[in-house]
Amino acid sequence: MAKQGLPAEQFSGFLSEFCDKRVAIATHDRADVDGISAAFALSKLFPKSVICSNDELNEGARMLISRLEMDVKELEDLKMDDFSGLIVVDTSAYTLIPAAKGWKILCIIDHHRADGKDMKAGLEILDSSSPSSAEIVANLIEECGREKDISKDVAFALSVGIIADGARFKSARTNTFATLARMMEKAGAKYPELLTIAEPEPDTDAKIAMLKAMQRIEYVYTGGYMVATSEVGSNESDAASLIVEAADVAFVAKWKDKEKATRISARARGAVKIPLNEVMGKVAKEFGGAGGGHAKAAGASLPGVHTDEALKKCVEAFIIFTERESKN
Numbered sequence: 001m002a003k004q005g006l007p008a009e010q011f012s013g014f015l016s017e018f019c020d021k022r023v024a025i026a027t028h029d030r031a032d033v034d035g036i037s038a039a040f041a042l043s044k045l046f047p048k049s050v051i052c053s054n055d056e057l058n059e060g061a062r063m064l065i066s067r068l069e070m071d072v073k074e075l076e077d078l079k080m081d082d083f084s085g086l087i088v089v090d091t092s093a094y095t096l097i098p099a100a101k102g103w104k105i106l107c108i109i110d111h112h113r114a115d116g117k118d119m120k121a122g123l124e125i126l127d128s129s130s131p132s133s134a135e136i137v138a139n140l141i142e143e144c145g146r147e148k149d150i151s152k153d154v155a156f157a158l159s160v161g162i163i164a165d166g167a168r169f170k171s172a173r174t175n176t177f178a179t180l181a182r183m184m185e186k187a188g189a190k191y192p193e194l195l196t197i198a199e200p201e202p203d204t205d206a207k208i209a210m211l212k213a214m215q216r217i218e219y220v221y222t223g224g225y226m227v228a229t230s231e232v233g234s235n236e237s238d239a240a241s242l243i244v245e246a247a248d249v250a251f252v253a254k255w256k257d258k259e260k261a262t263r264i265s266a267r268a269r270g271a272v273k274i275p276l277n278e279v280m281g282k283v284a285k286e287f288g289g290a291g292g293g294h295a296k297a298a299g300a301s302l303p304g305v306h307t308d309e310a311l312k313k314c315v316e317a318f319i320i321f322t323e324r325e326s327k328n
């Protein structure tokens, strides 16, 4: 049953109930620094906890884990019966963390929009106005009076998470800067140092993927927006972020041979009024896939659909939204 009260009060109650218990703390597959830093910070409040992720990590997450010598296990390798349950951070959708199926979900902390949400927990702290899960977790720990548990390392991790997930502060609010300043102070770290992990140098393959994405761009001007599409073999989200520096909206597709599905990464500039998470949700629904995310950064996984058809559908769905928007 959903608990009443302010998030920090609810979380305090949750802490006193579970701090002695063995809990697993997991983030989504293809973990990023936001998810990993939030899980790492929470793990300090639950001394018997285990941090989990699958081994497909992004580069920043890999760097953060090794720098702070985190012990990260595969959720699949844990014996469910040894634990009281699972805390999930930075997602609330089983499609992004399939290994969570069957687990008792004790708590969800997430900043994604609720479209793709199909997980339920006794305690759910969801704030889609927060640019990162790291910001939510930093504030929760402070508000429950557990600041002492924000060690130098935890503050370092949370700083990196806040910097990494906010699209270079495009989605920041006053609290983002205030929280980041407090965390950086505690971490004693300089911004350039944090940035090397928050935005790691792309490797050669990533650079090639991004350049190829630019060569393959097609674009259409519709509903007042410049909409670009492209296709890559990897780094689709990096490519989408890059393309949207010039276009208003970018849809970048990648065919995933293993899953026999097209993965779409969608990005929009700040002024775009169409929420891409809804566009992705609509496209995913048509193909029986999963889609969602944020208004300006969203994604979808479309089983059995080839990249060109998937991209065509993304643009069509986007146009439908612009037509609706112009009627309002």
Ligand SMILES: [Mn+2]
Pocket: 034, 035, 090, 111, 131, 132, 133, 165
């Ligand atoms: Mn996040």
